[in-house]
Structures are given as structure tokens and as C-alpha cells.
Amino acid sequence: MRSIGLPPPGPRDILRPNSLISRGAFFTDAMGFATRGDMFFSASTKLKLLRAALFKDTPIYVQFFVTARCNLTCTSCNVIYANSDVRECTLDEVKRIADNLAEVGVAIVLLTGGEPFARKDLPEIIREFETRGIHVRMQTNGMATEEQIQRAIEFGGHDISISLDSLWPETQNKRNGGFAGSWEKAVQAMANFTKHLPKDGSFASLGCVLQRDNLTHVEDVIRFGTEIGWFTSFVPIHVTDNLHPMSFRSFDQSLRFKPEEYPKVDAVVERIRQMRKEGYLLYDSDQFLDDVKRFVRDEPTTWRSKHGGVCDSPFLYFAILPNGEFAPCVDHRLGTFATVAGPEFKKLYHDPVFRESVRRKTSACPGCMFGSYPEMTITMRFLAAKLQRTKVFFTSPPKKPWPMTYEQMAGIAERIRNERRDRAGVA
Numbered sequence: 001m002r003s004i005g006l007p008p009p010g011p012r013d014i015l016r017p018n019s020l021i022s023r024g025a026f027f028t029d030a031m032g033f034a035t036r037g038d039m040f041f042s043a044s045t046k047l048k049l050l051r052a053a054l055f056k057d058t059p060i061y062v063q064f065f066v067t068a069r070c071n072l073t074c075t076s077c078n079v080i081y082a083n084s085d086v087r088e089c090t091l092d093e094v095k096r097i098a099d100n101l102a103e104v105g106v107a108i109v110l111l112t113g114g115e116p117f118a119r120k121d122l123p124e125i126i127r128e129f130e131t132r133g134i135h136v137r138m139q140t141n142g143m144a145t146e147e148q149i150q151r152a153i154e155f156g157g158h159d160i161s162i163s164l165d166s167l168w169p170e171t172q173n174k175r176n177g178g179f180a181g182s183w184e185k186a187v188q189a190m191a192n193f194t195k196h197l198p199k200d201g202s203f204a205s206l207g208c209v210l211q212r213d214n215l216t217h218v219e220d221v222i223r224f225g226t227e228i229g230w231f232t233s234f235v236p237i238h239v240t241d242n243l244h245p246m247s248f249r250s251f252d253q254s255l256r257f258k259p260e261e262y263p264k265v266d267a268v269v270e271r272i273r274q275m276r277k278e279g280y281l282l283y284d285s286d287q288f289l290d291d292v293k294r295f296v297r298d299e300p301t302t303w304r305s306k307h308g309g310v311c312d313s314p315f316l317y318f319a320i321l322p323n324g325e326f327a328p329c330v331d332h333r334l335g336t337f338a339t340v341a342g343p344e345f346k347k348l349y350h351d352p353v354f355r356e357s358v359r360r361k362t363s364a365c366p367g368c369m370f371g372s373y374p375e376m377t378i379t380m381r382f383l384a385a386k387l388q389r390t391k392v393f394f395t396s397p398p399k400k401p402w403p404m405t406y407e408q409m410a411g412i413a414e415r416i417r418n419e420r421r422d423r424a425g426v427a
């Protein structure tokens with residue numbers, strides 16, 4: 001492929017290449033974003049991560065679905081419907097959840113949804129976690145206004161992931177449910193984040209879902225992200241059927257990759273791996289990438305193999321529904337109500353009967369590739385990944401060409417779109 005050895009002049013000039021090479025992931029979240037270990041974690045967060053690596057019994061990562069509401073209706077998204085039957089926690093309940101998460105050693109909480117910015121009190125929610133030493137990552141579709149973004153940052157949110165599946169506005173807008181202008185709004189939000197985030201001690205990433213309609217766009221998203229100083233991470237589309245209902249996965253069978261498309265997926269995955277080696281801002285691990293290929297074929301993945309074919313919920317991660325209910329992950333509910341806001345949560349979390357009820361759910365699950373869960377297990381349980389990630393601590397963070405305006409970002413996107421390249425060999 002012509003493009004492999006020829007990254008555009010921009011990123012290599014803007015960002016020191018040596019500092020980017022071998023920059024592996026440290027953690028990625030279930031919908032596809034990452035957290036670099038060296039960049040801005042506090043000492044206490046690092047200690048929690050270390051404890052989890054040693055004992056594999058600290059829930060370092062929690063996904064909190066603060067709302068099921070959303071201002072988009074993405075074609076792949078089921079979670080807004082699956083969680084629409086529960087109410088939202090009050091801020092008081094969020095405080096108690098934050099207390100309890102701090103008590104059980106949670107290092108990172110992902111605030112997601114639905115659209116987290118749909119909650120007016122998102123800044124206050126961020127503050128409740130940050131003031132208790134829990135690192136907050138926000139995951140958004142990028143529809144938020146500049147004022148909302150500025151407040152979220154002022155209240156402590158320095159870690160952001162924006163979903164971006166394509167540099168082609170039409171593709172993105174169609175995926176978003178036909179909302180014209182949603183691509184432009186997401187790029188505007190990126191510009192606003194670069195305006196208000198501190199350059200040091202912040203992290204920004206693009207979350208990209210690999211689907212049938214964007215395989216030829218993936219390389220462009222990575223190029224764009226790198227030029228604006230944002231990492232990119234990938235998650236393959238998750239689809240299920242009515243016989244196996246799961247909260248997160250779409251029921252739309254037309255979204256499944258077809259067997260004749262598997263080689264295209266393989267080519268894209270290899271291109272992603274190659275671009276990471278070339279110094280682009282990517283953090284998906286090799287094992288994760290290999291498992292993506294297996295996952296789209298419905299073949300067993302490797303990442304759960306060192307834990308009896310079961311994931312590490314609730315030992316390393318779990319999820320919280322909008323009403324504060326504990327959930328093993330984004331796809332499964334426990335069936336019995338267990339609130340994370342309750343005074344007895346720590347006791348409950350360590351209770352063998354409770355853990356057995358979680359295991360009953362997780363052991364029946366065919367497995368996922370939701371970024372953070374596999375990446376966290378891979379990091380904690382596989383030596384090769386550990387070594388890969390250790391390098392992260394010894395490399396310097398990317399130079400961010402911030403602040404950037406919407407016009408600058410849109411201009412970069414346009415240039416990348418217009419470049420005549422063999423797009424990952426799958427055009």
C-alpha cells in the first residue's frame with residue numbers, strides 16, 4: 001500500500017516521531033477510548049492500578065451510564081433504549097456512589113450514557129468523583145455547547161473521548177440517525193476542548209466504531225486525530241439477536257460484517273497496527289487488534305483465556321446503570337437490584353454470594369470487544385501487553401497543537417479527504 005511508508009507531513013512535523021513510536025495503550029474503555037498511563041494520572045491512581053495489576057481484585061474501572069437520554073439516535077446504538085426503563089440518580093445519590101467507589105478503590109470512572117452532556121448537572125457529577133481522587137473520563141457525541149464544555153473542564157474533567165467514525169460528514173450524519181450537521185458539531189466540540197483543556201495533564205481521544213460503511217475511512221480518522229493531537233481507538237460493531245438480548249448491542253442484522261468482508265477487516269486491522277508503529281496516535285494493543293479479527297468472524301477471542309474463559313467483572317471493572325444499580329458490564333444486568341449508592345456497597349462488593357451471581361452472568365456471556373474490558377484484562381494478565389504498556393511510562397506525551405479552531409480542524413479533515421491514497425487497500 002502506497003500510504004504505509006508515507007505519512008502526511010503534518011503530524012511528523014508537529015509531533016516528535018520518536019516520542020510517539022511504541023506508544024501503546026494503557027487502558028481503553030468499553031466503547032473504544034484509551035487512557036495513557038504516564039500523562040496525567042495522580043500518584044494515588046497509579047497506586048490503585050498497580051494494586052489491581054498485582055492482585056486482580058480492585059475494580060479500577062467503572063462505567064457509569066449517567067443517563068439514557070440522548071440528542072442523537074445512532075443506527076448502531078441500543079443502549080439508549082435498553083436503559084430507558086430506569087430513572088436517573090440524583091446528585092445526592094451520585095455523591096454516595098462516589099464515596100463508595102472511592103472506598104472500594106476505583107481509579108477511573110467513565111461518565112457515559114446516553115449522552116452525558118444531556119445532564120445539566122454533569123459538571124457537578126464530575127466534581128464529586130474528581131474531589132474523591134477518582135479520575136473522570138467523559139465520553140460524548142460532541143453535541144455539547146462551548147459553555148457546557150468549559151464548565152465540565154472547570155469542574156475537573158480533563159479527559160475526553162469524542163465519537164468519530166468518519167471524516168466524511170455524510171457518513172457520520174447518517175450513522176447518527178440522519179442528524180444533518182452532527183459531524184460539524186462534533187468537530188466544533190473538539191476545537192472547543194482544545195481551547196479550554198490545559199495542554200498539560202489532559203487527554204483527548206477519538207472513539208471510532210469499525211463498521212461495514214467506514215472501513216475505508218479508518219486511516220483518515222487516525223491521520224486526522226494525530227494531526228490535532230488526539231489519540232484514536234477502535235471498537236468493532238457489536239450486534240446480537242432477539243434470542244440473546246444484550247443491552248449494548250444492536251439487533252440490526254444488516255450491520256454484521258459479511259464473510260466476504262472479513263479480509264477487508266483484516267487489512268484495516270493490519271493498517272492500524274502499521275500506523276501505530278509509524279508513530280500515529282493509536283493505543284489498541286496487538287492482542288486486542290488480533291481479537292478484533294476473530295470477533296467479527298464470531299470466533300472465540302483470546303483475551304479471556306487466562307481467567308477460565310470469563311471476563312474480570314467485578315474484580316477489575318463493572319458498570320452502573322442510570323439509577324445507580326450495579327451491572328456486571330454494559331451488556332448485562334444482574335437481575336437482582338443492588339445499588340452502588342447503598343451504605344453497604346463495600347460489603348456487598350466483597351460478598352461471595354454477590355460475586356457468584358455476577359459470575360453466573362459473565363460465564364454465560366459469549367464475550368465482547370468493548371475496548372476497555374479486554375484491554376484491561378490483557379494489560380493485567382498478559383506479559384507481552386504489560387511490557388508494551390510499560391514503555392508508555394518512559395515516553396513523553398504528544399505535543400498538542402492546541403488551541404485549534406473549527407476552521408483549522410475542518411481544513412485538515414478536508415485535506416485528508418482529498419489526498420489521493422489507496423485507503424487501507426479496501427477502497
Ligand SMILES: C[S@@+](CC[C@H](N)C(=O)[O-])C[C@H]1O[C@@H](n2cnc3c(N)ncnc32)[C@H](O)[C@@H]1O
Nearest residue numbers: 031076077113114115140141163207237238250
Ligand atoms: C453508547 S455511546 C455513549 C456516549 C456518547 N453518547 C457517544 O456517542 O459517544 C458510546 C460509544 O458506543 C458506540 N456504539 C454505539 N453502538 C455500538 C455498537 N452496537 N457496537 C459498538 N459500539 C457502539 C458509539 O459509537 C460511541 O462511540
Ligand code: SF4
Nearest residue numbers: 070072074077114141
Ligand atoms: S451512540 Fe451515543 S450519541 Fe449515538 S444514540 Fe447512542 S448514546 Fe446517543
